[in-house]
Amino acid sequence: MRLSSNVKPYVLLLIVGTFLLLGYVYFNFFSERLNRDILIDEDQKSTSLSRLVFRSRIRNMVSPEKLLYKQPSVLVGRTDVVSVTPWLAPIIWEGTFDPVLVDNIYKPMNLTIATTVFAIGKYVRFLQDFLDTAEKHFMVGFNMRYYVFTDRPHDVPSVNLSQGRHLSVIQVPGSNRWQEISAQRMEIIQTTIERQIRGEADYIFCLDVDSKFHAHWGSESLGRLVAVIHPGYYEQTRDRFPYERRPASTAYIPMDEGDYYYGGAMIGGFVEDVYTLAKVCRTQFEEDAGNSIEAAWQEESHLNRYLLYNKPSKVLSPEYLWQDFKAKTKEVKVIRFSGVIKNYAEVRSNV
Ligand SMILES: CC(=O)N[C@H]1[C@@H](OP(=O)(O)OP(=O)(O)OC[C@H]2O[C@@H](n3ccc(=O)[nH]c3=O)[C@H](O)[C@@H]2O)O[C@H](CO)[C@H](O)[C@@H]1O
Ligand SMILES: [Mn+2]
Numbered sequence: 001m002r003l004s005s006n007v008k009p010y011v012l013l014l015i016v017g018t019f020l021l022l023g024y025v026y027f028n029f030f031s032e033r034l035n036r037d038i039l040i041d042e043d044q045k046s047t048s049l050s051r052l053v054f055r056s057r058i059r060n061m062v063s064p065e066k067l068l069y070k071q072p073s074v075l076v077g078r079t080d081v082v083s084v085t086p087w088l089a090p091i092i093w094e095g096t097f098d099p100v101l102v103d104n105i106y107k108p109m110n111l112t113i114a115t116t117v118f119a120i121g122k123y124v125r126f127l128q129d130f131l132d133t134a135e136k137h138f139m140v141g142f143n144m145r146y147y148v149f150t151d152r153p154h155d156v157p158s159v160n161l162s163q164g165r166h167l168s169v170i171q172v173p174g175s176n177r178w179q180e181i182s183a184q185r186m187e188i189i190q191t192t193i194e195r196q197i198r199g200e201a202d203y204i205f206c207l208d209v210d211s212k213f214h215a216h217w218g219s220e221s222l223g224r225l226v227a228v229i230h231p232g233y234y235e236q237t238r239d240r241f242p243y244e245r246r247p248a249s250t251a252y253i254p255m256d257e258g259d260y261y262y263g264g265a266m267i268g269g270f271v272e273d274v275y276t277l278a279k280v281c282r283t284q285f286e287e288d289a290g291n292s293i294e295a296a297w298q299e300e301s302h303l304n305r306y307l308l309y310n311k312p313s314k315v316l317s318p319e320y321l322w323q324d325f326k327a328k329t330k331e332v333k334v335i336r337f338s339g340v341i342k343n344y345a346e347v348r349s350n351v
Contacts, residue, residue: 069101081331085259085315091229093317094333097220103141106219112143114201114271116189117209119148120174120181122347124155126209126340131159131167137213137336145201149188178348182264183298186282193275204274208265210340210347217336223314225277226268227307231318231326233261244301249293250284251301253308262307263321264300265339269313277306 077083083096090096115134119127127148134146144165148156151174161167172188175181189206197204203222233241238258244251267274281302288295295301322328322338 067101067104069098072098081317085311087311089223089311089313089315091315091317092220092320093331094319099216099218099220102220103218106222107141109202110143111203111222112145112201113139114145114147114197114204116147116149116185116192116197116204116206118172118181118185118188119150119152119156119209120172121151121349123209124150124152125347126211128157128159129212129340130207130209131157133213135159135162135165137215138217140216140218142219145197147192147197149185149192174349176349178350179294179298182300183285183294186278186285186299186302190275190278190282193271193278198271198275201271203269204271205266205268206274206278207337208339210342211265211337212340213337215334215336217320221268221314221316221320223268223312224270225273225307225310225312226266226314226316227260227262227303227312228266228316228321229318230261230263231322234318236261241304242296243304244295244297246293248291249295249301250287251295251305253305258304258308259311260315262300262304262312264297264303265321266316266337267303277303277310280306 078093078095081091081093083091083093085091115138117127117130131146138144140162142164144161146165146167148167148169149172150156150169151172153169153171156169159167170192172184175184185206193204205221205226239255241253241258241261243253243258243261245255246252267277269277281299284302284305285295285299317332319332319334319336322332322335324338324341328335
């Protein structure tokens with residue numbers, strides 16, 4: 001069929017118009033998806049992340065719920081503390097996040113959080129308070145799997161767990177040296193991730209048992225690799241940090257290096273990232289042992305060395321690791337987790 005020369009321009013216009021319309025729809029669809037990904041696109045590195053991003057895309061496409069919250073300000077916020085590291089990882093302080101908003105991002109992902117805790121020898125006595133207070137404050141509303149490592153499985157208290165929360169007791173050998181118990185945590189965390197946790201959880205926290213939760217500790221703490229600033233040293237210069245200072249140790253940090261002094265009582269992050277950390281710290285600890293060296297603060301020293309060269313993607317302020325004997329300071333508005341006062345000579349098998 002031949003078109004008359006009068007009709008030709010209209011057909012051409014129609015074709016161009018259709019392409020423009022398709023282009024517009026296509027562009028809008030993709031820019032919308034990109035905007036939504038930014039919500040949690042914190043760390044592109046991890047393999048688990050693509051799974052999380054995928055889940056969040058699905059959620060956002062299926063049910064875009066409306067959430068009302070206070071408008072974030074570009075100009076007004078906390079000025080008494082630093083809330084970002086020089087490598088642009090957030091430092092989490094009260095007043096720098098909206099817990100409802102953060103939960104709204106993470107809760108629909110149906111995440112499972114693993115928590116490892118060691119209670120060897122007399123330290124089983126700390127379990128009851130640790131678990132009771134965790135149920136009140138720690139990752140409330142999330143699926144939780146506690147892994148309790150102990151040499152006294154019969155002394156593990158029975159605790160009422162909320163729905164979606166489970167506890168497994170795993171028997172491990174005791175030891176006569178507290179330094180060894182503290183340090184062997186890395187090895188046991190590594191092997192339990194290999195055997196079990198990898199298939200059961202998205203994120204993991206490894207915590208000291210001689211502690212209690214006192215206030216909200218939630219999804220604002222989730223990230224690829226999460227460390228906590230030790231409450232005893234955050235006002236000190238780096239040369240005063242109790243890093244391992246002997247060059248013969250694999251945990252060695254020279255006086256002119258170091259970011260923060262991180263506490264050994266908490267490490268967290270994606271299961272795979274914590275796995276690598278535990279594996280490296282364990283290997284280096286063993287290498288030292290082969291050379292008859294034990295780092296100044298055992299696995300805490302190796303942890304600090306690891307984090308100096310593998311920067312955490314999120315840093316928790318000392319609100320997340322306080323010590324009961326320490327008076328609250330003005331910048332700490334909330335104490336969320338704190339080590340109890342203990343009689344070292346009485347609870348430890350050696351001093
Ligand atoms: C607040 C903080 O950052 N604490 C760290 C600090 O001293 P801490 O005095 O907090 O060490 P600690 O005695 O609590 O030992 C660490 C953990 O090992 C376990 N445990 C220890 C001894 C024992 O007989 N049975 C037992 O189960 C238990 O889970 C305990 O919480 O230095 C240690 C170095 O080794 C660890 O890095 C701790 O995490
Ligand atoms: Mn402790």
